[in-house]
Amino acid sequence: MPPSWAASLARFASRIDLYNFGRWLILALAIGVVAGLGATFLTWGVEAVASLVHHHWVGFVTPGHGLDASSEWQAPQRPWLLLLILPLVGLLVGWIVQTFAPEAEGHGTDAVIHAYHRERSVLHKRIIPVKLVASILTIGSGGSAGREGPVAHVGAGFASYLARVLRLPPFDRRILVISGMAAGVGGMFRAPLGAALFAIEVLYSENEYESEALIPAIMSSIIAYVVCASLTGWDVMFRTDISQFAKPAELISYLLLGIVLAFVGVVYVKVFYGMRDRFFAPLPVPTWTKPAIGGLMVACIALALPQVMGGGYGWLQLTLDGALPLKLLILLVPAKILATACTISSGGSGGVFAPSLVIGGMTGAVFAAAMEQLFPAIAPPMSACVLVGMGGFFAGVAKVPIASLIMVAEMSGSYSLLVPMMLVVSVSFLLTRGVSIYEAQVPGRIDSPAHLGEFQIDVLERLRVCDVVDPTESIVTVPSGTPFEEIVDLVGEAEQEYFPVVKKDGRVEGIFSVNDVRRVMATPEVWSLLVARDLGVDAKTMAYLEPSDDLHTAVRRFTASQLEVLPVMEKVPPSPVVGLLNHRSVMEAYDQEIHRLQAAQLDDDSLSMTTS
Secondary structure (H helix, E strand, O other), rough: HHHHHHHHHHHHHHHHOOOHHHHHHHHHHHHHHHHHHHHHHHHHHHHHHHHHHHHHHHHHEEEEEEEEEEEEOOOOOOOHHHHHHHHHHHHHHHHHHHOOOHHEEEEEEHHHHHHHOOOOOOOOOOOOHHHHHHHHHHHHHHHOEEEEEHHHHHHHHHHHHHHHHHOOOOHHHHHHHHHHHHHHHHHOOHHHHHHHHHHOOEEEOOOOOOOOHHHHHHHHHHHHHHHHHHHOOOOOOEEEEEEEOOOOOOOHHHHHHHHHHHHHHHHHHHHHHHHHHHOOOOOOOOOHHHHHHHHHHHHHHHOOOOOHHOOHOOOHHHHOOOOOOHHHHHHHHHHHHHHHHHHHOOEEOEEEEEHHHHHHHHHHHHHHHHHHOOOOOOHHOOHHHHHHHHOOOOOEEEEEHHHHHHHHHHHOOOOOOOHHHHHHHHHHHOOOOOOOOOOOOOOOHHHOOHHHOOHHHHHHHOOEEHOOOOOOOOOOEEEEEEEEHHHHHHHHHHOOOOOEEEEOOEEEEEEEEEEEEEEHHOHHHHHHHHHHHHHHHHHHOOOEOOOOOHHHHHHHHHHHHHOEEEEEEOOOOOEEEEEEEEHHHHHHHHHHHHHHHHHHHHHHHHHHHHHO
């Protein structure tokens, strides 16, 4: 090989970080395999319990979805058994969870988000078996919940355990937990890309992402997808036959659909947490018995509307096919919201993704029927509204607009509705601001205790000059023409160290310190020649602040002027000086804010430990 080729190859090799590549590949492989097996076990377990409870005991045959889609279904032959089975299963689930892993109750994604932000991404390994068993029983018996939360919890739990075994630093542990969450969701829903985006997006309620975790999340999600699909089938979740979007006038309808989805989303979140906080929490019964009460309530709803039980994918497939009557769809939207709240808010184990898709899809179907009657010229097809409704609804309630787009497209095997879905997702996301089904989310990285101390600029931007400067303090200013002899007397009587020099109109012309005066006092022969404007810093390098300025602006002006103290003006000059800001005071305010945030985190952690 010629020397030039050898040198080129050596330079190329030097640019490849084989250590990091190999390390993350091995970790992603381990997480992906375990999460994929967890998703498979959860799928088989739910199907086995559902077959036993629904098909054999209750005589309830549900429709299939995807390649197994069928319009044939059978109403419960022995519905009264639901009044016994669901409460008993709820009782068993409540006892298992509260005895072995209380943190496994509810929808697991929120628990992962909480652990990421406030528990240093530490999830106990006992969560994995407890969450799997509790979720299989809850969903399989007919609880209105999905598999996304449990499998995300399982994947993240194993990733956290692996990070602790390998003694990885906190940053790597956070990346692994995100990768575990992505792997679980990607394997379960045949959506590896959407799951990776979901994992980095769901942590925050604003447009913020953990972008550094994207590539590891994609790698682990792909592996979990391959493992799970190899064992349970490669077909997409939903069978669709939707033509390409090609009618711009329909965007008016999709805009209205986004508004409707946002309204229903707000109702969904309010009912979900309202049932938890105002109904189940005050009940004077042991915590482990509350899922039984929730199960009994779901059973009562299911006596009239059995379609509310389980994840609901078969019913969603029928909605896509236009095989469910409009009256039933209108009833199912509020019934599914209430059944989901009864199942999960009572302490049952299951996710909110599947119910959210069902609620959003059925809302889209009702909307399409209404538009067909009122404005047929711009009414989109019902199947299109169902699919767009699924993504738009979840984007609003979960604050994952980008992930919702991709996940629904992957689950349906079609990107033909990407344009209208982008519009609906955006509208739903914006109109539901401040409302989320994941209450552990924080607005952005600066609000996350996991990143505390990483964002000095963001912390400084939270604080204002008026928060540091005392507005009641009397500031002595010196007219620019004041002789030096008078300045000496003034400095001797005043308690401040710095003195702004002002013109007749009040404009600051400079600033000098006590040390500047002391240096001149060593040369008395020049005293008679000096006035205030000759001391310290002149107007060319002078800077000032206003009370409304943030402390990051103050630091920039300290740096630019190379001063330790800046005058604070009431408003844009000419205006009176209302205070003096010292660089040292800015750093003290920053330090106090960091300590306050740390104390708030400790209080939140203590509260969560007490309540659990």
